[in-house]
Amino acid sequence: MARPVYVTTPIYYVNDRPHIGHAYSTVAADVVSRYARLRGKPTYFLTGLDEHGLKIERRASEEGLAPQDFVDQMAAPFRSAWEELGCAHDGFIRTTSAQHRDRVQALWKLMQDKGDIYLDDYEDWYCVGCESFKTEKELLEGNRCPIHQTPVERIKERSYFFRLSNYTQPLLDYYAAHPDFVRPDARFNEVKAFLTEGLRDLSISRTSFRWGVAVPDDPEHVVYVWLDALMNYVSALGGPAKEGEAPLYDEFWQSSETITHIVGKDILRFHAIYWPAFLMSAGLRLPTQIWAHGWLTVNGEKMSKSLGNFLPPGPLVEAFGVDVLRYYLMREVGFGQDGDFSHRNLVNRYNGELANGLGNLMNRIVASIVKKSLDGRVPNVDLEALQDVDRQLIDKATATSNEAAKHIEALAFHRALESIWELVSAANKYVDSTEPWKLAKQDDKTRLEQVCYTVLETLRWLSVMLFPVMPGKCNELRAQIGMGPFLPTEQTDQWPSAWGGLRPGTETRPATPLFPRFDEAQERGIMERLGVDKDVEPESSAQ
RNA sequence: GGCGAUGUAGCUCAGGCGGUUAGAGCGGGCGUUUCAUACGCGCUAGGUCGGUGGUUCGAGUCCACCCAUCGCCA
Secondary structure (H helix, E strand, O other), X not given: OOOOEEEEEEEEEOOOOOOHHHHHHHHHHHHHHHHHHHOOOOEEEEEEEXXXXXXXXXXXXXXXXXXXXXXXXXXXXXXXXXXXXXXXXXXXXXXXXHHHHHHHHHHHHHHHHOOOEEEEEEEEEEEOOOOEEEOHHHOEOOOEOOXXXXXXXXXXXXXXXXXXXXXXXXXXXXXXXXXXXXEOHHHHHHHHHHHHOOOOOEEOEEOOOOOOOEEOOEEEEEEOHHHHHHOHHHHOOOOOOOOOOOHHHHHHHHOOOEEEEEEEHHHHHHHHHHHHHHHHHHOOOOOOEEEEEOOEEEOOEOOOOOOOXXXXXXXXXXXXXXXXXXXXXXXXXXXXXXXXXXXXXHHHHHHHHHHHHHHHHHHHHHHHHHHHXXXXXXXXXXXXXXXXXXXXXXXXXXXXXXXXXXHHHOOOHHHHHHHHHHHHHHHHHHHHHHOHHHHHHOOOHHHHHHHHHHHHHHHHHHHHHOOOOOHHHHHHHHHHOOOOOOOOEOOEOOOOOOOOOOOOOOEOOXXXXXXXXXXXXXXXXXXXXXXXXXXXXXXXXXX
């Protein structure tokens, strides 16, 4: 029995509209979940929204709205963004939901029962933007927040505290026992370094605003937004709960093989330190991995409202198509590293890899040779009678399948795609060296059939291996080689491993090219529609 | 300031335990095919492997120091 997989994105703060950074995290999580499903594992993919906090309360009142109305309004674009991007989440958690609020309070009580929560005074500088306190020494001149550049506020209040200091050693022990707990390694080192200085207790309630979850039995206090927010991963499944009370929680939290939280590097500390400490205190299971990815710049510049380069995913999807955008996001930069989103590089990869590489490979075989010389049908071949060149390509496909799986499991999406494209390239070389068009002229039917079958079956493998990244295009590809759409089946591992899945006699359905190449004029048109000045765009990712 | 990382061809990057001519993709140049989306395929890039000094028979690969860039230090 394949054990369940649980993968999450951060819950996005509804103060922003969705942009390419949100899309990056969410697409990555979608790829992980689609891959897991393809492997036959029961899978749950969660994303959602963080809707509480002082900043929301203020924004809502600026807009003349009740906070709930404001967040309802802001939630819609996120939902539609994920739909547009083909991100098939199983759950969409909102922290204002009754279930979530209720489960946060349940967590609080568990921590309280453990004796880890106490009441005391707290006074320090507070940044509304960060929703967190700042120490004197990290402030900029004029008591401004180093992240938001805005002035911080002096806040003194009665606050509940969590005995985080008790968890320094337990966390270090946990890290030692789970060397893959935080990825990439460099980030794990930072987390460990932070711990070695010893943890201070953490203020986990506020009285300065109302928009949040009330502290149980003391409604003057609102639960600290990060405790509230982190809890989404468990509350969305209905936990914490006794066995049998919340089936999703039992399956995907308690019994999961992996629980992977994909996060941006800016919120790593909350996930790698606070969250496990809260869970330890409450006596709950910990996640298996916190994966901190890097930031994307846009055409070499940091994305910001003041620069006017805020990049929502919608227009990109319209211009390039969902799968192309997903491919680019996963291919261009190593997960965990910072990188650049560049329209120019996107077009270059599209033309070079998708159009010239994969698209042309399929087209030359399906729409040309098989159609003209084999009556458009998958030929019948004796797999035992293949030649060495054929076997070499099959071996390459097998090696690729193993390697790509290894990389995806390590969330090294760019490596997986790189390795898959070695197979695409090998297949194009194979076609060149076997020259099926000559075989057709020479009437060497048997050999022609062997060659075409080998390429078609390679394309079938590609349609599966690329499915997590490009589900729509892979199904189009499959249609052209005569296959039905790909359907994951629980408990059935469908990752390619056996050669010969294509049924002889099946009718292929050549259609328009999968990835029609952009010529200069089209590229210019797209850039204009997107408002990108192509000529001004830097040649490379100069930062 | 403390801790950690990075610095390899025009660009983006690979280069376990030190060992013959330092690699890939893209871009550039040359050639070639025509089945294909003017696509594919082949050849080509002569880069002091940030700098200096060491260890060694031998270092991009280990050590020290320096320079630059970046991250973390509630």
